[in-house]
Amino acid sequence: MDDHACARLRATPAFQELERTRGRLGWTLTALILVIYFGFVLLVAFAPSLMSTRVIGTVTLGFPLGLGVILSAILLTGVYVLRANSRFDSLTRQIVAGPR
Amino acid sequence: MRRALLTVSVVLAPIIARAAEPPAVPAPPATDTTAIIMFAGFVLLTLGITVWAARRTRTASDFYAAGGSITGFQNGVAISGDFMSAASFLGISAMVYAAGFDGLLYSIGFLVGWPIIMFLMAERLRNLGKYSMADVTAYRLQAVPVRSLSAVSSLVVVAFYLIAQMVGAGQLIQLLFGLPYGTAVLIVGALMILYVTFGGMIATTWVQIIKAVLLLLGATYIAFAALAHFGFSLDAMFDAAVQASPKKAAILSPGLQFKNPVSIVSLGIALMFGTAGLPHILMRFFTVSDAKEARKSVFWATSLIGYFYILTFIIGFAAISMVGQDAAYRITPGNSNMVAIFLADAVGGSVLKGFVSAVAFATILAVVSGLTLAGATAVSHDIYASVIMRGRTAEGREVVVSRIATIALGVLAIGLGLAFQKQNVAYMVGLAFAVAASANFPVLILNMYWRGFNTGGAVLGGWLGLVSAVALTVLSPGIWVKVAGFHAAIFPYDNPALFSMPLGFLGCWLGSILTRHSASARVEAARFEGLYVRSQTGIGAEGASAH
Numbered sequence: 001m002d003d004h005a006c007a008r009l010r011a012t013p014a015f016q017e018l019e020r021t022r023g024r025l026g027w028t029l030t031a032l033i034l035v036i037y038f039g040f041v042l043l044v045a046f047a048p049s050l051m052s053t054r055v056i057g058t059v060t061l062g063f064p065l066g067l068g069v070i071l072s073a074i075l076l077t078g079v080y081v082l083r084a085n086s087r088f089d090s091l092t093r094q095i096v097a098g099p100r
Numbered sequence: 101m102r103r104a105l106l107t108v109s110v111v112l113a114p115i116i117a118r119a120a121e122p123p124a125v126p127a128p129p130a131t132d133t134t135a136i137i138m139f140a141g142f143v144l145l146t147l148g149i150t151v152w153a154a155r156r157t158r159t160a161s162d163f164y165a166a167g168g169s170i171t172g173f174q175n176g177v178a179i180s181g182d183f184m185s186a187a188s189f190l191g192i193s194a195m196v197y198a199a200g201f202d203g204l205l206y207s208i209g210f211l212v213g214w215p216i217i218m219f220l221m222a223e224r225l226r227n228l229g230k231y232s233m234a235d236v237t238a239y240r241l242q243a244v245p246v247r248s249l250s251a252v253s254s255l256v257v258v259a260f261y262l263i264a265q266m267v268g269a270g271q272l273i274q275l276l277f278g279l280p281y282g283t284a285v286l287i288v289g290a291l292m293i294l295y296v297t298f299g300g301m302i303a304t305t306w307v308q309i310i311k312a313v314l315l316l317l318g319a320t321y322i323a324f325a326a327l328a329h330f331g332f333s334l335d336a337m338f339d340a341a342v343q344a345s346p347k348k349a350a351i352l353s354p355g356l357q358f359k360n361p362v363s364i365v366s367l368g369i370a371l372m373f374g375t376a377g378l379p380h381i382l383m384r385f386f387t388v389s390d391a392k393e394a395r396k397s398v399f400w401a402t403s404l405i406g407y408f409y410i411l412t413f414i415i416g417f418a419a420i421s422m423v424g425q426d427a428a429y430r431i432t433p434g435n436s437n438m439v440a441i442f443l444a445d446a447v448g449g450s451v452l453k454g455f456v457s458a459v460a461f462a463t464i465l466a467v468v469s470g471l472t473l474a475g476a477t478a479v480s481h482d483i484y485a486s487v488i489m490r491g492r493t494a495e496g497r498e499v500v501v502s503r504i505a506t507i508a509l510g511v512l513a514i515g516l517g518l519a520f521q522k523q524n525v526a527y528m529v530g531l532a533f534a535v536a537a538s539a540n541f542p543v544l545i546l547n548m549y550w551r552g553f554n555t556g557g558a559v560l561g562g563w564l565g566l567v568s569a570v571a572l573t574v575l576s577p578g579i580w581v582k583v584a585g586f587h588a589a590i591f592p593y594d595n596p597a598l599f600s601m602p603l604g605f606l607g608c609w610l611g612s613i614l615t616r617h618s619a620s621a622r623v624e625a626a627r628f629e630g631l632y633v634r635s636q637t638g639i640g641a642e643g644a645s646a647h
Contacts, residue, residue, distance in 0.1 A: 006629045009637070019636055026219040033215040037208070041368040044205065044354045045361035051201070052353035057335035058342060060352040066204045070406045073211050077218045077402045081395050084223075089392060095637050 134454030153299035163300035164231035172393035176400025181312030196416025200351025207409035213375025223391035240627035251482040254379035258475035266517030289514035325447035326418035340421035370597030374533030377540030380474035479505035527578035538565030538600035560611030565604025572596030
């Protein structure tokens with residue numbers, strides 16, 4: 001694709017909506033997983049006694065939090081796929097079909 | 101013998117506490133017939149698949165990328181298979197067994213790289229790439245320097261990963277099957293050469309899928325049988341573990357394994373961002389038809405890997421009380437990687453034990469095949485076709501070079517496996533992740549997102565990340581003290597990524613700024629437009645349906 005065609009595509013409303021919504025979703029979810037993961041890692045590194053608090057019988061706080069990190073990783077990727085399948089793909093099809 | 105056994109725990113589970121000297125290590129088990137028969141069945145099936153794949157492998161695209169014919173779900177299972185290595189199945193369950201809570205840190209770290217790949221990279225990789233990860237950077241940067249860099253860092257990652265897998269394979273198979281170390285290494289090397297040389301990416305992917313399904317089934321059965329033993333009460337399982345463990349309630353708290361907070365954070369960084377720079381993983385994104393399938397791959401991979409790590413945790417924790425005190429197993433630091441196998445025996449008898457042992461062997465084969473294919477691609481597609489022949493070569497010739505490179509890498513892997521038999525290779529997987537996070541990840545991500553990034557930045561940042569990750573690892577306690585025998589480490593932390601990854605990014609920025617006025621840098625900035633549109637829309641993407 002030449003530069004002219006590129007510039008024309010980038011100017012279309014569909015392209016701009018795609019880059020805006022995908023950028024926002026991607027970076028928001030990235031920030032979330034970074035906060036969740038490094039929050040957990042920092043707690044383990046610097047607050048081990050907090051992580052050793054018993055919460056359910058013998059089970060200490062660290063375990064449900066660790067499980068929570070695993071489940072949130074799966075959940076957040078699921079959110080991205082759902083959103084991308086419904087919105088990004090239809091926008092991409094519009095862009096590829098070209099302005100009519 | 102004792103030393104070899106001691107090293108197993110080190111290879112497969114770098115962080116298992118090594119007691120000073122193991123007490124009497126039981127003799128290696130007699131040849132396990134059930135396991136060998138099941139493994140032979142796996143080998144026959146996968147060789148059949150290789151024959152089938154070889155017939156379908158005609159073009160370079162077939163060889164490197166399975167012709168883009170893998171579906172998102174299949175690719176997700178294959179990716180999860182790359183992560184369900186023997187090291188993570190046996191090693192992490194053993195780590196949980198030995199260190200309780202701290203065993204969780206590795207599994208969580210291995211998983212959280214995937215959301216990052218999903219949100220920032222997967223779709224763009226598919227839209228921009230072709231066969232190797234260097235295709236993505238060479239799209240707008242100068243081919244020769246960036247492909248040289250990428251090929252070298254890929255080969256470094258692949259080599260360290262391969263050594264760890266081969267040495268682990270030899271020792272594990274010695275324990276599981278009663279086969280001599282050298283024989284085991286030769287079998288793994290020879291089968292891997294057959295799969296990759298003849299069946300390329302198609303065979304490599306299907307071997308990985310079959311193994312992943314078998315391993316998931318086996319691990320699910322063991323974990324549920326163990327949970328049933330405790331009446332599906334986590335509380336009961338934890339109680340029993342605390343009662344049975346020599347470390348008592350300490351297994352419920354951080355600190356048995358990781359003592360230094362900076363090392364914990366540094367390891368966390370290496371695991372998270374290293375995943376996004378592993379050549380054999382990134383290559384899998386080129387095997388699906390489009391960005392949508394790439395997304396699905398990541399979702400399935402994340403779900404399956406997450407589920408698998410929950411299973412390995414249950415297996416390791418249940419083993420503390422279920423096999424830890426059983427005189428029949430006599431767990432020592434030398435055979436502590438076997439706790440998952442022992443638990444299989446405890447809940448399912450010799451048939452399940454044989455099945456799980458056979459799958460553990462299969463898993464090593466599948467993982468080394470993927471690594472070797474990634475290494476061969478770096479040699480043929482990046483070094484041979486682009487750097488040496490400057491792009492003037494026929495596709496068929498490139499594939500021939502790739503097959504020769506596969507054989508050479510396979511022979512090299514066997515040689516390294518034999519040479520490193522008695523060495524402490526615990527640091528190698530960690531080093532592979534640190535190099536991937538420090539040299540590959542910064543270059544890949546900046547290339548996709550920063551218009552001002554250029555060849556000067558890629559070269560300075562990539563080499564700086566690579567060299568600093570390797571150098572800091574050499575100076576760390578893992579090599580400087582444990583391997584080289586010096587008294588104190590120069591670099592005090594076990595993983596370099598906390599320092600080497602920022603150095604990689606700094607080099608990328610500095611190199612780009614210093615060369616930004618050069619003519620080529622201006623061209624590269626202008627080419628960002630085309631890259632950006634293609635990465636967003638997939639227009640012009642390799643193997644995409646006609647638009």
